[in-house]
Amino acid sequence: LSGISSILFFSFYLISNNDYFFLIFKFIFIFFLFNIFFGKVFLGDSGSYFLGIIISSLSLYNYNNNIVSAGFLACLLSYPCIEITFTIIRRLNLKSNPLKPDNKHLHNFLFDFFKTKFNDLLIANSLTGSLILIIFSLPPMFIYLLYFDKSTLSYWYVFLIQLFIYFYLYGSLSNMLLKK
Secondary structure: OHHHHHHHHHHHHHOOOOHHHHHHHHHHHHHHHHHHHHHOOOHHHHHHHHHHHHHHHHHHHHHOOOOHHHHHHHHHHHHHHHHHHHHHHHHHOOOOOOOOOOOOOOOHHHHHHHHHHHHHHHHHHHHHHHHHHHHHHHHHHHHHOOOOOOOOOOHHHHHHHHHHHHHHHHHHHHHHHHHO
């Protein structure tokens, strides 16, 4: 979450040139780096919910004021959006409570995969967060930096690719890990 939040605030800074976005980006990015290298500090539920409400509020505000496009936001926030939507559908399909927690998320499967490969929790955690960031949040920022356009159709194409990658990884890793 800290990686996705960092990319979001940096992207908002690039688009708006608002120094507050850059300040928030710096704080969250330092937290992200500290977590990647040391893994000793966690956002927890309160930090996650706080960032979630800030991100959703700013995203809606920026969309409603034509500062960013829906495609840009869909692409930038693809991982949490796909994950929560798929989780609710999966749980309803299995006739289980969609509000009860489980460990059947892509990030859990990635973590378990890296944990078995490297036998190190910090490496597994860092690789999981970094891979999710690279696949699901960096592409829209790079598209913006290449085209300086926040409404290009390219964002929707990348979102579809991200959706495909999500389901491919989820299916592959869940099958592999459940067979063990």
